[in-house]
Amino acid sequence: MQRFQFPVVQPDPALEELREDLQTFLKAERAAGNFQPEPECWMASSDPAFSKKMGDKGWIGLTWSSQYGGHDKTALERYIVTEETLRAGAPVGAHWIADRQHAPMLLEHGTEDQKLDILPRIAAGQCYFAIGLSEPGAGSDLANVKTKAEKVDNGWKINGQKIWSSGAHISHYMVALLRTSPADGRNRHVGLSQIMIDLSLPGVTIKPITDLSGDAHFNEVYFEDVIVPDDCLLGAEGGGWKQVTGELAMERSGPERFLSSYITLETALYQLQGKMGSDSHGRLGKIFANLRTLRGMSWGIANLLHQGISPETEAALVKDLGNRLENDCTLQVRALLNDLPVKEWSDEMRRILNIGILRSPPNTLRGGTTEVMRGITARQLGLR
Numbered sequence: 001m002q003r004f005q006f007p008v009v010q011p012d013p014a015l016e017e018l019r020e021d022l023q024t025f026l027k028a029e030r031a032a033g034n035f036q037p038e039p040e041c042w043m044a045s046s047d048p049a050f051s052k053k054m055g056d057k058g059w060i061g062l063t064w065s066s067q068y069g070g071h072d073k074t075a076l077e078r079y080i081v082t083e084e085t086l087r088a089g090a091p092v093g094a095h096w097i098a099d100r101q102h103a104p105m106l107l108e109h110g111t112e113d114q115k116l117d118i119l120p121r122i123a124a125g126q127c128y129f130a131i132g133l134s135e136p137g138a139g140s141d142l143a144n145v146k147t148k149a150e151k152v153d154n155g156w157k158i159n160g161q162k163i164w165s166s167g168a169h170i171s172h173y174m175v176a177l178l179r180t181s182p183a184d185g186r187n188r189h190v191g192l193s194q195i196m197i198d199l200s201l202p203g204v205t206i207k208p209i210t211d212l213s214g215d216a217h218f219n220e221v222y223f224e225d226v227i228v229p230d231d232c233l234l235g236a237e238g239g240g241w242k243q244v245t246g247e248l249a250m251e252r253s254g255p256e257r258f259l260s261s262y263i264t265l266e267t268a269l270y271q272l273q274g275k276m277g278s279d280s281h282g283r284l285g286k287i288f289a290n291l292r293t294l295r296g297m298s299w300g301i302a303n304l305l306h307q308g309i310s311p312e313t314e315a316a317l318v319k320d321l322g323n324r325l326e327n328d329c330t331l332q333v334r335a336l337l338n339d340l341p342v343k344e345w346s347d348e349m350r351r352i353l354n355i356g357i358l359r360s361p362p363n364t365l366r367g368g369t370t371e372v373m374r375g376i377t378a379r380q381l382g383l384r
């Protein structure tokens, strides 16, 4: 049985300077009315103009080389940027996924031409990516993917459907997990590959799906005889399963897994200043103790990623605990607000809490369900 690793990260004054720069920028943008803070902002709140400003500031593409438009910084500096933008509920959804997982994937598997063309545009906050994993019938059981890529002269022909593709309607590319050859008997992990698809190509149809809050931030994406060139195959043909597993560790471990509802908590704290009953102090203490612990675990994972380690199980644990905390945070804020008559709530409080409640249910699904996270953790502990 392997032990979990969550290395402690020591405070670094240089990182705190970066944090202050971000806080100043975000405060000014909010005061100028350039964004209204929202819970789940990395998933459901997108503004290409805001992404471009983040790019101009050098806050996208922090970890990759300046040769490809990046900024030669560390995973820990990137962590500060993600933490502060989430805390502020800023509209970072457009660039979030490309910066988090597809740029590192292109760095590892892309051709030199792709790196020189696409990475600088991602770092400038002007090129967005969608994740093409789920299909009807292939969610938790991801190996059941049926969308096919067939080899044709100089490329691949793609047919099938993806679902729940966050941000596909504003994205330039999707990286999709596709079946490129049949499964080997019961081993369905073979024959899957990752292919980058330009979403403006003929044969691609994107249809929005509306969530409980009335927003349409995810989509169904259909492919009908879509032809992509050979070099859109990312990594090894048939090696898609292994690649996706590594990518999911990056996807599951970040602060977006426990800070998505922080803005709801912070707004409530301003509302309740001097008006809180003694019950509320205990509730708040519990939330902040949990936040602090999860932050330490998530920082530890950023540190492992910085060392080139892919901590799949630790990431599953952070996602499971973090999702529970995010949902609990919204529920606890509702309870805390019992200390204040509804007519005294600010419009901002009402707006943020409404959005937070309506966007909470998917937290335990997106990026892998709670049950699946617990299965991964149990396997690591030798319990399955």
Ligand SMILES: Cc1cc2nc3c(=O)[nH]c(=O)nc-3n(C[C@H](O)[C@H](O)[C@H](O)COP(=O)(O)OP(=O)(O)OC[C@H]3O[C@@H](n4cnc5c(N)ncnc54)[C@H](O)[C@@H]3O)c2cc1C
Pocket: 043, 130, 131, 132, 133, 134, 135, 137, 138, 139, 140, 141, 163, 164, 165, 166, 167, 218, 362, 363, 365, 366, 367, 368, 369, 370, 371, 372, 375
């Ligand atoms: C807001 C949001 C955004 C998303 N964005 C994207 C995206 O950008 N790209 C993308 O590809 N996908 C995306 N998804 C899809 C997401 O990854 C899937 O919803 C998730 O993997 C679950 O798959 P499913 O919906 O098919 O549910 P199912 O897999 O059908 O699960 C249904 C229920 O059965 C349980 N279950 C299933 N298998 C097991 C098991 N082995 N053991 C115990 N319980 C089990 C699940 O925990 C769940 O409760 C998004 C989803 C949401 C809600």
